[in-house]
Amino acid sequence: MKDDKEKQIQKLLDSGNQFSEERLSSDEQEDLQAYKVLYSELKRETEEGLSxxxxxxxxxxxxxxxxxxxxxxxxxxxxxxxxxxxxxxxxxxxxxxxxxxxxxxxxxxxxxxxxxxxxxxxxxxxxxxxxxx
Missing domain, CATH: 1.10.287 (Helix Hairpins)
Structure with a gap:
């Protein structure tokens, strides 16, 4: 069940469409916020180059x-x-x-x-x- 919820959140973030966060429960809002932070970090380029x-x-x-x-x-x-x-x-x-x-x-x-x-x-x-x- 949790995998389905994560996939839905990923689809929402990938689509880039604006959606109402008020309809989401508090747990879903926390998950959504965590995914937003994760996506923003993944989009950011590393400064030092190679590891x-x-x-x-x-x-x-x-x-x-x-x-x-x-x-x-x-x-x-x-x-x-x-x-x-x-x-x-x-x-x-x-x-x-x-x-x-x-x-x-x-x-x-x-x-x-x-x-x-x-x-x-x-x-x-x-x-x-x-x-x-």
């Missing part, structure tokens, strides 16, 4: 995306430097293989380990990017 929670969430999201972008660039540069270093070591190892240096033999054994590290860095970046999208 603080929305602003905070948006700023946090932007910061996270910038951090991921910076992290990706850092790991990409790091991987490039490591790959260049491994390439130089491999070239030197094969160039000086006739010296039978223990240093180059150890480094030649570590190239597989270094390549696994580089591949894992690229793979972790790829997975992280897919997870955060």
């Amino acid at each position: 603080y929670a929305f602003k905070a969430n948006l700023m946090a999201r932007i910061k996270i995306e910038e951090k991921h972008s910076n992290d990706f660039r850092f790991y990409l540069i790091l991987s490039g430097v490591l790959l260049l270093g491994v390439g130089i070591i491999v070239v030197l190892t094969f160039y000086f293989v006739d010296l039978s240096s223990h240093y180059f033999i150890v480094l030649s054994k570590l190239t597989g380990f270094m390549s696994i590290i580089i591949i894992s860095i690229f793979l972790s970046q790829y997975v992280e990017k897919k997870v955060f999208e």
